[in-house]
Amino acid sequence: xxxxxxxxxxxxxxxxxxxxxxxxxxxxxxxxxxxxxxxxxxxxxxxxxxxxxxxxxxxxxxxxxxxxxxxxxxxxxxxxxxxxxxxxxxxxxxxxxxxxxxxxxxxxxxxxxxxxxxxxxxxxxxxxxxxxxxxxxxxxxxxxxxxxxxxxxxxxxxxxxxxxxxxxxxxxxxxxxxxxxxxxxxxxxxxxxxxxxxxxxxxxxxxxxxxxxxxxxxxxxxxxxxxxxxxxxxxxxxxxxxxxxxxxxxxxxxxxxxxxxxxxxxxxxxxxxxxxxxxxxxxxxxxxxxxxxxxxxxxxxxxxxxxxxxxxxxxxxxxxxxxxxxxxxxxxxxxxxxxxxxxxxxxxxxxxxxxxxxxxxxxxxxxxxxxxxxxxxxxxxxxxxxxxxxxxxxxxxxxxxxxxxxxxxxxxxxxxxxxxxxxxxxxxxxxxxxxxxxxxxxxxxxxxxxxxxxxxxxxxxxxxxxxxxxxxxxxxxxxxxxxxxxxxxxxxxxxxxxxxxxxxxxxxxxxxxxxxxxxxxxxxxxxxxxxxxxxxxxxxxxxxxxxxxx
Numbered sequence: 001x002x003x004x005x006x007x008x009x010x011x012x013x014x015x016x017x018x019x020x021x022x023x024x025x026x027x028x029x030x031x032x033x034x035x036x037x038x039x040x041x042x043x044x045x046x047x048x049x050x051x052x053x054x055x056x057x058x059x060x061x062x063x064x065x066x067x068x069x070x071x072x073x074x075x076x077x078x079x080x081x082x083x084x085x086x087x088x089x090x091x092x093x094x095x096x097x098x099x100x101x102x103x104x105x106x107x108x109x110x111x112x113x114x115x116x117x118x119x120x121x122x123x124x125x126x127x128x129x130x131x132x133x134x135x136x137x138x139x140x141x142x143x144x145x146x147x148x149x150x151x152x153x154x155x156x157x158x159x160x161x162x163x164x165x166x167x168x169x170x171x172x173x174x175x176x177x178x179x180x181x182x183x184x185x186x187x188x189x190x191x192x193x194x195x196x197x198x199x200x201x202x203x204x205x206x207x208x209x210x211x212x213x214x215x216x217x218x219x220x221x222x223x224x225x226x227x228x229x230x231x232x233x234x235x236x237x238x239x240x241x242x243x244x245x246x247x248x249x250x251x252x253x254x255x256x257x258x259x260x261x262x263x264x265x266x267x268x269x270x271x272x273x274x275x276x277x278x279x280x281x282x283x284x285x286x287x288x289x290x291x292x293x294x295x296x297x298x299x300x301x302x303x304x305x306x307x308x309x310x311x312x313x314x315x316x317x318x319x320x321x322x323x324x325x326x327x328x329x330x331x332x333x334x335x336x337x338x339x340x341x342x343x344x345x346x347x348x349x350x351x352x353x354x355x356x357x358x359x360x361x362x363x364x365x366x367x368x369x370x371x372x373x374x375x376x377x378x379x380x381x382x383x384x385x386x387x388x389x390x391x392x393x394x395x396x397x398x399x400x401x402x403x404x405x406x407x408x409x410x411x412x413x414x415x416x417x418x419x420x421x422x423x424x425x426x427x428x429x430x431x432x433x434x435x436x437x438x439x440x441x442x443x444x445x446x447x448x449x450x451x452x453x454x455x456x457x458x459x460x461x462x463x464x465x466x467x468x469x470x471x472x473x474x475x476x477x478x479x480x481x482x483x484x485x486x487x488x489x490x491x492x493x494x495x496x497x498x499x500x501x502x503x504x505x506x507x508x509x510x511x512x513x514x515x516x517x518x519x520x521x522x523x524x525x526x527x528x529x530x531x532x533x534x535x536x537x538x539x540x541x542x543x544x545x546x547x548x549x550x
Contacts, residue, residue, distance in 0.1 A: 110140045112149055172221060186308065189218045189242045190315035193299050193339075193362040195322040196276075200329050201295070201366065204425055206285050207250065211278040212299055216244055217315060223261055223269035234261070239271070242310055246277060247300035247346070247359060253279025287424060290431035291373040292512035294519060298363040302346070312360045314341055319530060322364045333366040336519050338526035340365075367516055373433060381416055384409050385440045385497055388447045392490045396482060399455040406448040413441045432512075436504060443497055450489055454482075 139148045139155050146156040192215040199209030220239060236259055257275040264270070285295050303310050314320075320339040327335045340363055345356040391405045417437050424431065430438070 109134045109136050110138075110147070110149055111136045112151055115150070186311055187218050187240065187242070188311045188313060189216050189244070189303070190313055190318075191216050191244070191301055191360055191362075192315040192318040193301065193320050195297075195299075195339075195364055197323065197326040198297065198328065198335065198364075198366075201297070201333055203285060203287070203290075203423065206425060207280050207282050208297055209280050210297070210299075211276070212246075214244060214246075214273075214275040214277065214299075214301060215315070215318065216242060216273045216275070217270055218242060220261075220269045220271045223271075224267055234259075242273075242312075243304040244273075244275065244301055244312075245304065246281070247302045248282045248298060249277065249279050250282050251280045253277055285425075287427055287431050288429060289512045289515070290424065290433055291368050291370040292432060292508055292516075294365055294367045294512075294515050296363040296365055298361050300344075301360045301362065302357060307357050312343075312358050314360070319533070320362055329366075332369055332372070334369060336365045336367070336523045338365070338519070338523040339363070365519060367519065377416060377420060377433060378436060381413065381437055381440045382501070384412055384416075385443055388444050389490060389494055391447065391451070392486065396454060396486055399451055402451040403448060406444065406451060410441065410444045410448065413437065413444055417441070432508065439500060443493065447493060450493075454486060 136149075139146055141147075145153060146159060147153065148155055194213040194215065195210060196213055197211040199211075201208040218240075222239070223234075255275065255277045257273060259271055259273045262270050262272055281297070281299065283296065283298055285293075287293060301312065303312060320341065322335065322337060322339060324335050324337055327333075342361045342363075344359045344361055346359050347356050388406060388409050391402045394401045394405070417434075420433055420437060
């Protein structure tokens with residue numbers, strides 16, 4: 001007889017789950033009439049477990065918490081093996097319901113679990129499917145990889161590494177005997193840029209002069225020698241060359257290049273090319289924060305070879321450098337020592353648009369010194385705006401004198417705006433200096449308009465006095481009211497201009513000042529990095545041989 005508790009599938013599933021995970025030390029099996037009835041109840045629970053394992057494998061998750069961490073009792077294992085007897089028809093039905101196809105070519109069975117389970121069961125565990133008995137395997141190939149009973153991929157990784165090493169070793173042996181066009185492959189070229197000298201930075205033309213050295217390094221297996229010696233000169237035209245060039249170089253330039261060969265401790269040959277270029281480099285300047293701006297001085301290194309043949313990267317053993325002592329425009333700019341790099345993809349419009357080439361952009365940064373613009377433009381504009389308040393000292397009954405002085409100050413500010421435009425290219429946005437000068441011109445124009453408005457008010461008051469017979473006391477009272485209104489206007493204009501200057505100074509300190517503070521921090525970290533790498537002596541991977549220079 002089967003008890004009511006045994007007839008509850010939920011309790012049965014919980015019991016089986018405890019048995020599988022080894023959490024129930026003294027199991028009490030429910031009463032049952034036949035093994036088939038008890039196996040049918042467990043079939044659904046077993047299919048859910050299989051589905052969970054399948055989803056975990058598809059997501060490539062190897063959660064170690066799913067493994068059993070407790071010792072299993074021998075009687076639990078023997079009780080669990082009773083449920084392993086299922087028929088092939090049941091397997092077919094279960095796979096059909098779950099929209100899976102049974103691959104009859106698969107002849108391996110694997111059990112997943114912890115090591116302690118397999119120590120109790122033994123290495124070979126049999127599973128009965130109908131009349132057939134299948135022995136479990138230590139590892140199987142599924143989902144394109146080799147898996148073991150602990151859901152690890154160690155066997156798969158080791159197999160791939162052995163295969164890759166075998167093929168790479170054969171390629172290295174045969175490549176030196178093949179012609180150049182056959183051995184073309186993706187070559188990694190490591191690049192290092194040194195700013196030897198930076199000349200004048202022309203803001204108006206958006207370009208700068210510089211003398212840079214491009215150091216590149218790549219492998220050349222055909223020159224590998226055990227003793228690290230190459231007899232006689234080398235004809236570099238017969239060997240592979242990355243064909244590097246500077247993308248933002250313009251005008252006439254002078255360029256010199258030479259190559260040397262170096263060998264590492266394993267006798268592998270590396271070609272070191274040093275290319276020195278002196279010319280004018282184009283740079284798109286961001287002038288929104290002018291004259292408190294920080295500009296990038298970029299050298300864009302590219303190659304004439306297709307992207308499927310060359311890979312441009314930074315040299316991890318040789319840092320980019322900038323020589324600040326030879327900076328010519330030191331009076332106008334402050335050059336930072338830190339250097340930043342960026343990989344960009346560029347499409348050639350005259351060739352296939354789908355083919356993108358990589359560009360290594362190496363840039364140093366320079367901050368403009370704003371002292372010249374502060375003393376010669378900001379301060380003088382501030383003084384001109386302060387003089388406009390002096391026009392209120394002229395009697396309100398003489399508006400022509402007030403307007404004459406105000407117009408003179410407006411024309412002076414226009415002249416200063418013209419001087420500012422001579423220092424900048426024709427850009428479609430306003431710089432901080434433009435905004436300050438325009439704000440001063442708006443203030444001057446507003447004051448001029450006010451002087452004209454007060455004239456109209458004065459004429460209206462006089463006409464009223466002529467029409468209406470008022471006493472002298474009333475006339476004096478109207479004049480006092482006009483003076484008070486004029487004084488209030490003066491205070492409003494002065495307060496507005498004072499608040500504008502305070503807000504402008506705070507804004508300059510917060511936004512452009514923050515950029516300069518970040519650059520100083522990056523420069524300090526960069527210098528500490530250089531010092532740390534020099535102390536650790538990391539430049540030892542490739543040892544140059546003095547007698548191998550060709």
